[in-house]
Amino acid sequence: MAATGAIAARPRKRTWLDLESGPAPSRSAVLGVRIVFAIVVIAIWEAISASGLFFGDVVPSLVKILASMWRLLIQDAFWTNLQVTALEILVALGIGAAAGIACGIILGANGFLRKAYEPFMYYFSPTPRIILFPIMIMWFGIGVESKVALGALSSFFPIALSTSAGMALIDKVLIRVGRSFRASAWQMATKIYLPAMRVPVLTGIRLGFGLAMITVLLAETKLSNKGLGYLVMQFYQRFDMPTLYALLIVLFLIAGAGNALIGRFERASR
Amino acid sequence: MSTPVENAADPLLVIDNIYKRFGTDADATVAVDHMSFGVKPGEFVSVIGPSGCGKSTLFNIIGGLLGDYDGEVRVGKERIDGPHPAIGMVFQEESTFPWRNVIDNVAFPLELRGVPKSERQDRAHHFIDMVGLANFEKRFPSQLSGGMKQRVSIARTLVSEPRILLMDEPFAALDEQTRLLLGDKILQIQQQLNQTTLLITHNLTEAVQLSDRIVVMTYRPGRLKRIVNIDLPRPRTSEVVGSDAFGHYVAEIWNDLREEASRGMVDAEASISRRSAARG
Amino acid sequence: MAERVHLRRLAGTSWFPVAVGIATLVAVGALVEVLLLAGVMNRYMLPLPSDVLGAFRRVIMEENILSRTGDTAFEVLTAGFLVIVFGVPLGVLFHRFRILRMALEDWVAALAAAPIVLAFPLFLVLFGRGPKTVIIIAFVYGIPPILLKTLEGLSSTRGVLINVGRSLNMTPTQMFWKIMFPSAIPSIFTGIRLSWTFCLVTVVGVEFLVNLGGLGQLINDLAERYDLPGTYAGIAFVILLSVAFFIVLERIETWLQPER
Numbered sequence: 001m002a003a004t005g006a007i008a009a010r011p012r013k014r015t016w017l018d019l020e021s022g023p024a025p026s027r028s029a030v031l032g033v034r035i036v037f038a039i040v041v042i043a044i045w046e047a048i049s050a051s052g053l054f055f056g057d058v059v060p061s062l063v064k065i066l067a068s069m070w071r072l073l074i075q076d077a078f079w080t081n082l083q084v085t086a087l088e089i090l091v092a093l094g095i096g097a098a099a100g101i102a103c104g105i106i107l108g109a110n111g112f113l114r115k116a117y118e119p120f121m122y123y124f125s126p127t128p129r130i131i132l133f134p135i136m137i138m139w140f141g142i143g144v145e146s147k148v149a150l151g152a153l154s155s156f157f158p159i160a161l162s163t164s165a166g167m168a169l170i171d172k173v174l175i176r177v178g179r180s181f182r183a184s185a186w187q188m189a190t191k192i193y194l195p196a197m198r199v200p201v202l203t204g205i206r207l208g209f210g211l212a213m214i215t216v217l218l219a220e221t222k223l224s225n226k227g228l229g230y231l232v233m234q235f236y237q238r239f240d241m242p243t244l245y246a247l248l249i250v251l252f253l254i255a256g257a258g259n260a261l262i263g264r265f266e267r268a269s270r
Numbered sequence: 271m272s273t274p275v276e277n278a279a280d281p282l283l284v285i286d287n288i289y290k291r292f293g294t295d296a297d298a299t300v301a302v303d304h305m306s307f308g309v310k311p312g313e314f315v316s317v318i319g320p321s322g323c324g325k326s327t328l329f330n331i332i333g334g335l336l337g338d339y340d341g342e343v344r345v346g347k348e349r350i351d352g353p354h355p356a357i358g359m360v361f362q363e364e365s366t367f368p369w370r371n372v373i374d375n376v377a378f379p380l381e382l383r384g385v386p387k388s389e390r391q392d393r394a395h396h397f398i399d400m401v402g403l404a405n406f407e408k409r410f411p412s413q414l415s416g417g418m419k420q421r422v423s424i425a426r427t428l429v430s431e432p433r434i435l436l437m438d439e440p441f442a443a444l445d446e447q448t449r450l451l452l453g454d455k456i457l458q459i460q461q462q463l464n465q466t467t468l469l470i471t472h473n474l475t476e477a478v479q480l481s482d483r484i485v486v487m488t489y490r491p492g493r494l495k496r497i498v499n500i501d502l503p504r505p506r507t508s509e510v511v512g513s514d515a516f517g518h519y520v521a522e523i524w525n526d527l528r529e530e531a532s533r534g535m536v537d538a539e540a541s542i543s544r545r546s547a548a549r550g
Numbered sequence: 551m552a553e554r555v556h557l558r559r560l561a562g563t564s565w566f567p568v569a570v571g572i573a574t575l576v577a578v579g580a581l582v583e584v585l586l587l588a589g590v591m592n593r594y595m596l597p598l599p600s601d602v603l604g605a606f607r608r609v610i611m612e613e614n615i616l617s618r619t620g621d622t623a624f625e626v627l628t629a630g631f632l633v634i635v636f637g638v639p640l641g642v643l644f645h646r647f648r649i650l651r652m653a654l655e656d657w658v659a660a661l662a663a664a665p666i667v668l669a670f671p672l673f674l675v676l677f678g679r680g681p682k683t684v685i686i687i688a689f690v691y692g693i694p695p696i697l698l699k700t701l702e703g704l705s706s707t708r709g710v711l712i713n714v715g716r717s718l719n720m721t722p723t724q725m726f727w728k729i730m731f732p733s734a735i736p737s738i739f740t741g742i743r744l745s746w747t748f749c750l751v752t753v754v755g756v757e758f759l760v761n762l763g764g765l766g767q768l769i770n771d772l773a774e775r776y777d778l779p780g781t782y783a784g785i786a787f788v789i790l791l792s793v794a795f796f797i798v799l800e801r802i803e804t805w806l807q808p809e810r
Contacts, residue, residue: 034653116567131766232668244671
């Protein structure tokens with residue numbers, strides 16, 4: 001009797017499942033975990049670097065990488081090649097976005113065309129696009145044009161798909177509101193359709209940016225004589241590992257910044 | 271050609287023998303079956319009927335969003351053909367533009383007409399004030415409650431100063447208390463503006479509380495069952511809900527409605543069991 | 551009038567638009583063929599579509615396609631297997647320790663968006679030129695989606711289901727295996743589909759870039775030989791194969807979704 005009473009009165013034991021619903025960890029705890037994680041990763045890295053497990057500069061010390069990064073960033077070569085790559089990516093994204101939004105609107109507005117042609121786009125998008133590079137070289141030569149073409153092609157699909165989905169998903173009542181106030185076709189387009197689609201279009205552009213960037217850079221590593229991808233291969237062939245690491249880190253930072261920038265637009269327009 | 275003078279007793283909105291069916295010959299549903307009635311200037315009329323009786327079809331026909339029907343809808347003497355400037359619609363669904371703040375939402379119809387910015391802000395402000403959202407002009411719909419969003423939609427329609435306000439269950443998605451309070455607001459505005467109003471609803475209390483006349487519809491095909499005059503004193507508030515006369519009207523109309531609603535329920539259950547039989 | 555009604559009915563069926571899509575593809579192919587034969591388009595940029603169809607046979611017969619597909623499949627499946635073995639438990643771990651999730655989820659998401667393949671020269675130096683390197687790159691690419699989707703699936707278990715478990719006095723282990731994990735399975739499989747697609751794209755991409763075994767290298771070989779119809783046929787073959795792979799994954803995923 002007493003025993004059952006004791007069991008009933010005992011506060012339920014916190015199980016590990018409760019961690020989800022328990023009090024949120026404090027900000028400083030989160031920061032602490034981040035710092036510890038970063039320190040552990042760096043320590044492991046430095047340990048491997050010092051152990052001599054890998055040959056020579058294959059795993060250079062972070063100090064060496066940072067020094068190389070400094071030398072890289074004060075070089076003209078980095079900035080001129082960055083310009084080339086950035087221009088290629090922007091032009092590719094511009095072409096891909098213009099064509100993608102236009103196609104997306106046409107497909108989104110017409111259910112039949114959507115059913116007929118969207119499967120091709122949908123199933124083409126998860127394929128390795130870089131293998132189209134040889135065709136792009138045949139068509140546009142080995143200069144910047146072939147990289148732009150491949151980047152535009154890669155960014156076209158997610159933008160078209162997401163525009164068309166966004167168009168089809170517009171809340172129908174908003175269209176009825178526009179019609180009930182007798183909005184003209186132009187007013188419907190600019191005041192209802194476009195603003196209602198801005199989030200999916202921006203999502204498409206963000207995805208398209210990522211794909212344009214990666215395909216342009218990879219194409220540069222394959223065959224080119226300028227651009228950051230070319231620079232990557234230069235350092236690889238010279239076996240200048242610290243600078244190669246430094247360049248890749250800078251590239252990841254640029255990519256992250258670009259992504260974050262578009263992501264911010266996306267959230268701000270929600 | 272001279273415009274005919276409108277007599278105050280003449281209906282402003284005429285629904286004349288409307289007939290609408292959906293689907294092909296083999297399996298057609300008649301949504302609205304030869305309905306006729308009128309709404310006089312300044313009058314508040316409700317159309318009530320069970321779910322699935324074709325009320326929303328009627329709403330879309332009167333609003334000019336649905337074509338391909340027999341019969342006529344007239345504003346005064348003019349037959350409507352598409353959305354008519356004299357008719358302002360308020361939809362059942364949440365229909366504010368999520369990317370516009372309250373004042374820009376309300377100013378939308380004025381923007382379409384090219385009214386200069388300062389003037390449209392002033393006029394929008396006037397109606398926002400009227401629906402009681404004066405402190406929320408800069409908020410976005412995502413920051414408002416369901417009832418507030420519906421008030422934004424109502425203000426947006428009022429700002430276009432329609433001669434006829436046409437509403438399709440504007441309170442359907444709201445809880446009972448909010449519903450009653452919003453009903454109060456509508457009463458107050460309607461009486462203040464002497465606004466000719468046609469409300470489509472399935473809520474009996476709401477219809478009796480607000481209306482001068484109630485048009486009762488049958489369940490599929492939607493026919494006119496009868497028209498009930500509500501002789502409750504005006505100006506009204508939601509307090510009228512407690513009166514004996516109110517209860518009397520509700521009971522009277524419920525008698526008509528119950529029969530139709532239970533037919534609807536039987537139908538719905540039959541179609542569900544048909545569907546599961548087909549799947550099984 | 552009757553014809554229009556008939557057309558409208560056809561357009562409503564599910565096969566008709568698909569047929570129109572395929573017909574368009576065939577028509578474009580035929581048009582290109584005609585324009586090439588007429589000399590309007592340049593044959594050094596575009597081979598005759600009929601030659602490409604012919605080259606298909608040649609590529610399949612003469613280019614060791616079976617062993618190449620095998621090489622690629624081996625790399626994709628190994629990376630895919632490793633990704634599940636590491637990704638799902640990592641997702642569970644992130645769910646189990648909320649602080650880990652709060653601290654590192656954004657970092658994992660950033661990793662998912664980073665152009666890691668670009669580091670392939672590094673991986674070559676670190677792990678040598680071989681299938682091992684390809685598998686490791688694909689593995690790094692495949693981890694984030696599956697981790698994030700496992701986490702998402704576990705944490706979106708409906709609260710009422712968890713309360714049902716509590717009311718039945720289930721032990722934490724029972725709760726995990728009988729409630730949380732089963733309800734997370736559809737989401738986990740979405741993660742698997744994403745990860746495996748990434749693995750395939752990465753494996754073929756790296757094979758192409760560094761000219762290393764498998765299907766990616768096939769494209770490279772054909773292009774370097776200036777075998778125009780062969781290159782086109784090879785590319786088409788790889789694309790069709792990836793589409794088939796993707797469709798299979800998608801089928802399994804839909805099959806795992808609970809009925810609505």
